[in-house]
Amino acid sequence: MNMEIIGIDEKLCVSCGSCINVCIGDVFKEQDGITSVTAPSQCLLCGHCKAICPEDAINFLGLNPDEFEPMPPKEDIPLPEKLQTFFRSRRSIRIFKKMSVEREKLEKVIEAGRFAPTGGNRQPVEYSVADTPEILGTILDTTVKTLVAMAIKTNETVAEIEKQNKALSAKQRIGQFYAKRWLQIGEMHKKKIDGLFYHAPALIITHVNPAMSVAPGVDAGIAGAQMILLAETLGLGTCFCGFLVLAIEANPELKNILKIPPGNKTQFTFMAGYPDITFKRLVARNPAGVTWL
Numbered sequence: 044m045n046m047e048i049i050g051i052d053e054k055l056c057v058s059c060g061s062c063i064n065v066c067i068g069d070v071f072k073e074q075d076g077i078t079s080v081t082a083p084s085q086c087l088l089c090g091h092c093k094a095i096c097p098e099d100a101i102n103f104l105g106l107n108p109d110e111f112e113p114m115p116p117k118e119d120i121p122l123p124e125k126l127q128t129f130f131r132s133r134r135s136i137r138i139f140k141k142m143s144v145e146r147e148k149l150e151k152v153i154e155a156g157r158f159a160p161t162g163g164n165r166q167p168v169e170y171s172v173a174d175t176p177e178i179l180g181t182i183l184d185t186t187v188k189t190l191v192a193m194a195i196k197t198n199e200t201v202a203e204i205e206k207q208n209k210a211l212s213a214k215q216r217i218g219q220f221y222a223k224r225w226l227q228i229g230e231m232h233k234k235k236i237d238g239l240f241y242h243a244p245a246l247i248i249t250h251v252n253p254a255m256s257v258a259p260g261v262d263a264g265i266a267g268a269q270m271i272l273l274a275e276t277l278g279l280g281t282c283f284c285g286f287l288v289l290a291i292e293a294n295p296e297l298k299n300i301l302k303i304p305p306g307n308k309t310q311f312t313f314m315a316g317y318p319d320i321t322f323k324r325l326v327a328r329n330p331a332g333v334t335w336l
């Protein structure tokens with residue numbers, strides 16, 4: 044990054060030192076009562092300095108100044124009980140109304156991913172979105188074909204191991220379990236029943252260039268959590284689809300259809316649509332495995 048990308052408006056700066064305190068990049072220095080940018084190449088563009096500056100004296104070329112809106116009052120932040128209840132009210136949705144999802148809503152869902160924190164603020168998560176019956180049909184056909192081929196291969200491997208009277212590894216047993224499901228999905232597909240995307244009207248696929256991220260799975264996972272929760276507030280239901288991730292990584296044809304660069308690694312995918320089901324109780328889970336130290 045060069046000097047012009049971040050700057051301090053000297054006329055506004057009161058040299059309070061807040062930006063120096065908050066910056067993890069050691070980008071600013073104070074000398075003789077004047078604060079200035081001395082190491083711009085160390086800037087992560089995290090925006091903490093601008094968000095803390097009492098005089099709004101800091102400017103970036105790389106960030107949209109309109110997004111630095113004032114922090115809302117504390118009362119506007121949900122109470123912990125309400126937020127926890129909201130988290131617990133989200134369920135995977137596998138029954139959707141035959142209604143398309145407005146693009147504006149899908150854009151808002153993607154915005155929730157865009158604002159998520161990422162390692163080193165690298166913001167590496169990219170999105171492919173399918174929301175027309177034509178492209179969804181093509182993705183479904185190709186994914187089912189891929190999963191059925193994977194199932195046949197898995198079953199051949201398992202048969203070979205069993206022929207040799209050897210025990211299956213835990214991974215192979217899981218593979219055997221999935222293979223059965225993939226073949227079922229294949230049979231359903233022949234009858235025009237979508238056992239993979241559940242006839243959802245929209246599909247979001249995320250991918251990351253591994254060279255751009257220090258922790259692709261974590262970065263994408265946080266974005267995913269924010270996205271599915273924002274979707275809930277828009278009246279949408281979602282369901283992650285790990286089988287699609289496996290299929291994309293196994294078949295370059297799918298990467299091509301989804302316009303995912305060949306070097307990018309698929310992270311998570313999820314279906315979205317208007318739920319045609321209403322749950323009446325919150326989620327229950329196993330106790331957390333916590334070690335207090």
Ligand SMILES: Cc1cc2nc3c(=O)[nH]c(=O)nc-3n(C[C@H](O)[C@H](O)[C@H](O)COP(=O)(O)O)c2cc1C
Pocket residue numbers: 067087089159160161162163164258261262265
């Ligand atoms: C996977 C991951 C790893 C991170 N590791 C560190 C870290 O080791 N040290 C640190 O100070 N911040 C770390 N962060 C915080 C990021 O630098 C921060 O989220 C990013 O700069 C955006 O700033 P924000 O969280 O204030 O929006 C990490 C964030 C993520 C998602």
Ligand code: SF4
Pocket residue numbers: 051055056057058059060061062063078092095096097098099100101
């Ligand atoms: S936080 Fe703002 S006012 Fe304070 S030293 Fe930094 S630029 Fe100047």
Ligand code: SF4
Pocket residue numbers: 049065066067068069070071085086087088089090091092093
């Ligand atoms: S954007 Fe973040 S890293 Fe860059 S100067 Fe401001 S506080 Fe430091």
